[in-house]
Amino acid sequence: MxxxxxxxxxxxxxxxxxxxxxxxxxxxxxxxxxDPGRQLRSLYIPSQSMQPTLQIGDRFSPRDIGPQGPARGEVIVYRLGEEMRVGRVIGLAGDSVALAGGIVSINGRPVPQKQIGTEIAGEPGVPARKLLEQFPGEAQPHAILDQRATPQDDFAAVVVPAGHLFVMGDNRDNSSDSRFPRDSFGVGMLPAKDALGRVDFISWSMERPGRFDRPIARIDK
Incomplete structure (x- = not known):
């Protein structure tokens, strides 16, 4: 006893x-x-288009967009036909957006890029440059991947129409986004009403097991 x-x-x-x-x-x-405005649904990333910010299998619960709409540089989940996709807001209504050699220009001003390393992404075994860029009005820089010179590195200037957004993936050479029309499996100009929520934190990551609550704005160098 x-x-x-x-x-x-x-x-x-x-x-x-x-x-x-x-x-x-x-x-x-x-x-x-x-959190106020947090949607009570868990979504996951099925593709590589938002690497290095979001990895395949990352799970998140989006936050409501709100009456102000998304800001330039924010990551959003949006509706495209019967599916949902995730992308970064590059241009707002009235913005002029262009690309030259992979460098984004907004309203005629190139957005500086700074290389911070390399990372394997997209095609297995193919290294990509990991770059930082920061759009006008964005609180802090975000990371992107640039694998090689591709035709989508150049995009003639377009003005985003009223009520629309221009979105791109952070894995610039492996993303079907606003650089491509919908009839070519792209997004074209995204109607702002199809933006479903902000993606601001990762609740679980298969690539980073044990790392809960990872804000996507944090840069992993």
Whole structure:
């Protein structure tokens, strides 16, 4: 009987430790899940088009867009026909957007890029440059991948129509986005009404197991 009693505090202590560990892991996700405006649905990334910001299998719960609409540089989930996609807002209504040699120009001003490393993405074994860029009005820079020179590195200037957005993937050589018309499996000019939510944190990542609550704005160098 005494032997059994000695194990009671040890068992209780282990139980408390397990509960505390679970709470420590779950708290960041729960904290975001109940944010005002957080949508109570979990989505996942099925493709490589938003690497390095989002990896295949990353899960997220989007935040409502709100009456102001998305800002330039924000990552959004949007409706495209019967499917949903994720992309970064490059141009707002009235913006002139162009690309030359992979460098984005907004309203005639090129957005500077800075290389911070290399990363394997897209085609297996093919390295890509990991670059930082920061759009006008964006709070901090975001990372993109540039694998090689491709035809989509150049795009003649267009003005985003009223009520629309220009979106692109961060994996610039592996993304079907506003650079391509819908009849070529692209997006074209995205109606702003089809923006379904902001993607501002990752609740779970298969590529980064154990890393809960990873803000997508954080740059992993």
């Amino acid at each position: 005494k032997h059994r009693e000695r194990w009671i505090p040890i068992t209780l202590g282990l139980g408390a430790l397990v509960l505390a560990t679970g709470a420590w892991f779950a708290w960041p996700v729960a904290r975001h899940a109940f």
